Amino acid sequence: MVVVTIVVLGDIGRSPRMQYHTATLATQGYECQIVGYEGSKPIKEITDNKKITIKTLRDCPPFHNYVPRLIAYILKTLWQVITLLFCFMFMKRSHFILVQTPPAIPALAVCWLYCVMHNSIYVIDWHNYGFTNMAVTLGEQHKLVRISNWFEGYFGRKANFNFCVTKAMRKDLKQRWDITSTIVLYDRPFDSFSSTPLHFKHAFFKKLSKQYPVFATTTNSENSTVFTSCLPNGLIALKQSRPALLVSSTSWTEDEDFSILLSALKEYNSTVTELPNLICVITGKGPLKDYYNKLINDYNWKRVTIITPWLEPEDYPVMLGSADLGVCLHTSTSGLDLPMKVVDMFGCGLPVAAYKFQALSELVEDGKNGIVFTTSQELAEHLIEWFKDFPNDQERHNCFRKNIEQNFQNLRWHENWVQHAQPIFQCNFMDVIKKS
Structure with missing residues (x-):
């Protein structure tokens, strides 16, 4: 052999x-x-x-x-x-x-x-x-x-x-x-990265709510989470009044400038436009995690909640498949590689906002399967536009997801x-x- x-x-x-x-x-x-x-x-x-x-x-x-x-x-x-x-x-x-x-x-x-x-x-x-x-x-x-x-x-x-x-x-x-x-x-994407069915989302959020109360309802109902509810007939439904879910993965190192996302979230938090509350999940391990966690905890958040869990390999794809938008801060020291995290997001049918660099266009097509940015202001504007009228107006979101499915998910x-x-x-x- x-x-x-x-x-x-x-x-x-x-x-x-x-x-x-x-x-x-x-x-x-x-x-x-x-x-x-x-x-x-x-x-x-x-x-x-x-x-x-x-x-x-x-x-x-x-x-x-x-x-x-x-x-x-x-x-x-x-x-x-x-x-x-x-x-x-x-x-x-x-x-x-x-x-x-x-x-x-x-x-x-x-x-x-x-x-x-x-x-x-x-x-x-x-x-x-x-x-x-x-x-x-x-x-x-x-x-x-x-x-x-x-x-x-x-x-x-x-x-x-x-x-x-x-x-x-x-x-x-x-x-x-x-x-x-x-x-x-x-x-x-590996086979484990795929869209998350609604009943899996519900079970996943119920599990997370035991450790992160932000996923639980104020009544702590066994049949609902902040995103989902179990109907009397046993079917699972998304709540009309649910917050939006933003997810990012970072190695918490210098080649991924997390301050860009943090500044954009502050802009989202302070905007006067009617926007949904936003739960931002940032996964990963790295040397700068404690530094940024302190900055997060010291800020007065109103409509944004940020948590930084470490997810097990089997939970990470479920989180991506449950989110409304992914964010990639990878900048590439050479400008020649591509972020695996975006591949994982696409595998789960998740559109992405990604930092623009030389080779990114080989993966992210701006306006088709994702949106690109180079500054925190641009990212903030994208977030505000993406979640405007959420969750009522999903036409643009669905168009992005369809492009991902047609042009990316066919080849695993x-x-x-x-x-x-x-x-x-x-x-x-x-x-x-x-x-x-």
Whole structure:
């Protein structure tokens, strides 16, 4: 049996694209080993599949607490080299290594070395660039940024095959580093991301109301939530007087400027126009979450309520499928990747307001399946226009949802993967190695 090792130098549970690769490879008959760090719970298609083995890496010690930043980075890199090589020693021999980048250092070099030693096929899946991520905090001229740029180009050219997430990235890989053999594999929603039936919404909101009172009615009725009610005949109905539901997912990092959404919500909160109350659910984990939670709690909200829960993998699609509009703050350090969160939203039939950057048009068509913005003022205007006359006037909303269904939901992750990625793994890998 052909063995494929998928390498994620990060939290496996927060790496959806690599989890989807793994799950699909297993359904196609390959034996899979996915390597990465523990943290969030992986999807059940990973944990429940006997053809998939999860190999966890030992977390890096907090060197940055004891030594200067540059030395800490060197020590972290050495730690990752050693732990990754050690992990490879106790795995089944792999015929294919599929590695995610970023992070590029040291994963690309270690995986290439393994492939040379074991005559395996080396495949890179480009999600973004590591050097552009570094440049956000260090500056473009920093030595580490320049080293990372060289590193990614050098080991990127060593790959037998490359996947990337946009046509713009494929073009840039060719121009920047002369990396060819690149296949554009667009993110597509996994089967778990679909529209949420009304009775599922009702049960979901009832469950959430036990932890978040904003979802409960003032009477705490067992048969209703702030959005839904159970009729005497047992059918579920949406309330005419319900608030609007806005949802966003963020990593709470510097490459997603949450202050844009916060400012837009303040504008919505203070507008004199008749608008529905708005419940804003912002999911995700990250270093800036506590900072923004304090800003949220210190503000005098009147018609807006913001909560920041962490949703389990099985609950997140239900939330997206229950919302009235999604917001994406992803700006892309390279301008060449696309946000997976928008793909998930489209999978659930949810229109999106997304921050505009270079490659976004490959996913979001302004005025058709979403709306774009570049400032908090523009986002505020979109929110006010979108929820004007809510929930009575749904014509525009339904038009967006129809476009999403017709132009996006027809091709899911599995079918797209079989069409574009499977030929690589069906090739005669010994011949490919001899020719490379």
